[in-house]
Amino acid sequence: MSTRPTQRPAITLTKLGEKKALGEPIAMVTAYDFPSAQVAEEAGVDIVLVGDSGAMTVLGYPSTVPVTLDELLMLSSAVRRGMSTPLLVGDMPFGSYEVSNEQAIANAQRFIKEAGCDAVKLERGGSSVERARAIVGAGIPVMGHVGLTPQSATALGGYRSQGRTAERALHVMHDALGLQEAGCFAIVFEAIPAALTEVIMPRMQIPVIGIGAGPATDGQVLVFHDLLGIYDGHAARFVKRYADVRAEMIRGVKAFAEDVRTRRYPEPEHGYTMAPDEIDRLHGLMSEGTGEPFTGGFTL
Ligand code: KIV
Numbered sequence: 001m002s003t004r005p006t007q008r009p010a011i012t013l014t015k016l017g018e019k020k021a022l023g024e025p026i027a028m029v030t031a032y033d034f035p036s037a038q039v040a041e042e043a044g045v046d047i048v049l050v051g052d053s054g055a056m057t058v059l060g061y062p063s064t065v066p067v068t069l070d071e072l073l074m075l076s077s078a079v080r081r082g083m084s085t086p087l088l089v090g091d092m093p094f095g096s097y098e099v100s101n102e103q104a105i106a107n108a109q110r111f112i113k114e115a116g117c118d119a120v121k122l123e124r125g126g127s128s129v130e131r132a133r134a135i136v137g138a139g140i141p142v143m144g145h146v147g148l149t150p151q152s153a154t155a156l157g158g159y160r161s162q163g164r165t166a167e168r169a170l171h172v173m174h175d176a177l178g179l180q181e182a183g184c185f186a187i188v189f190e191a192i193p194a195a196l197t198e199v200i201m202p203r204m205q206i207p208v209i210g211i212g213a214g215p216a217t218d219g220q221v222l223v224f225h226d227l228l229g230i231y232d233g234h235a236a237r238f239v240k241r242y243a244d245v246r247a248e249m250i251r252g253v254k255a256f257a258e259d260v261r262t263r264r265y266p267e268p269e270h271g272y273t274m275a276p277d278e279i280d281r282l283h284g285l286m287s288e289g290t291g292e293p294f295t296g297g298f299t300l
Contacts, residue, residue: 011046011087013119013141013185019046019218020207026219028209029227032058032075036224037082045086047186047209049121049143049221050076052091052151056233057225064150069096069107076115089143090117094151097122101134108135108142119185123149125175129182136183144179146172147213148191159236161191161212169196173203180206188221189213191238212238 009015019026028047031037032054040048054075055067069092076090090111097104104122111117119141122128132142147162156162163172172192179187186207189197194214201208201216210217222239225231229244259265 008044008085010085013087016046016087016186016207026207026209028219028221030054030057030221030224031079031082032224034078034082037079040224041083041085046219047089047221048079048083048086049089050079050091050115050117051121051223052093053223055093057223057231063153065094067093069093069110073110073115076111076117080116087119088117089119089121090115092120092122097131097135098127101131104131104135105138105140108138108140112140119143121145121188123151125171125178129175129178132179132184133182141185142183143209144176144182144184144187145190146175146179146187146192147189161193163192163196169193169199172196173200176200176208177203180204189217191236212236 016026018024026047027045028049029040029043029045030051030053031040031048032050037048050072052064052067052072054072055061055064058075059067059071061067072091072093076088080088092104092107092111096107108120111120120135121143122131122135123145125144125146128144132144135142148156148159150159153159163169169192172189173196176187176189184206186209187204189200189208189210191212194216197208197210197213197216207218209219209221211221223231226235226239227242229241230246230249232246235241256265
């Protein structure tokens with residue numbers, strides 16, 4: 001199986017900058033495997049993120065925290081094989097970049113070398129600003145992520161919107177500006193008030209991709225399983241469902257099981273034929289020399 005040929009030129013960092021300048025909204029989705037990557041490619045999105053949200057949506061962990069670098073590298077490699085046009089961003093999981101700049105660079109390099117990603121994403125301001133600067137300095141494009149950063153949800157008081165007081169809003173803005181100054185090519189704003197986004201946007205020279213951050217950003221991102229209705233877990237208020245794929249999958253599998261149990265499947269068109277004279281010859285070969293039907297050495 002190969003990726004379908006595409007006519008679109010690959011999305012570059014320059015192209016994303018142009019889109020921001022022209023006011024053309026940037027569409028980003030997550031993907032975690034070969035088929036979801038193919039869907040993202042054919043749907044014509046600009047950026048695909050192999051999000052650590054895959055910890056929950058495809059690996060079944062209770063949060064994004066336990067997912068390992070190796071697990072995300074495996075998912076990212078599968079996504080790479082399924083698409084070539086959107087910019088591919090690998091999400092650095094919790095524990096893969098916090099310890100030192102050296103650790104952050106070495107693990108970011110794995111996303112590029114082993115999984116074929118174009119860029120990496122990391123969460124938070126604070127010490128992540130220095131990590132982002134170091135990774136950018138090593139020649140790897142970095143996407144920042146501020147506001148609700150699920151890897152530090154416990155410290156943030158749970159999965160809740162951020163920046164809702166003036167002081168907390170200033171903190172979010174400070175993080176965003178720090179990541180921009182560190183050389184990030186783009187940044188995700190997650191779950192912050194639309195009014196705060198409007199205050200920060202005039203200060204952002206890099207593309208800002210929002211998720212629950214209102215309409216003022218340069219683009220929007222949603223989790224693949226959320227927007228298609230594949231994931232059965234709790235959906236945040238910013239999720240808009242564009243399909244109910246899970247219900248359709250259950251309907252299909254139920255129909256198959258029912259057909260098997262009632263022997264409606266398989267039907268003749270699902271099988272392979274054999275010429276009647278070949279069947280006759282088979283019987284002949286089986287009984288040759290013995291005068292008895294061939295049993296293959298077993299008692300039938
Ligand atoms: O992991 C993820 O899916 C993300 C997006 C929500 C931006 O970080």
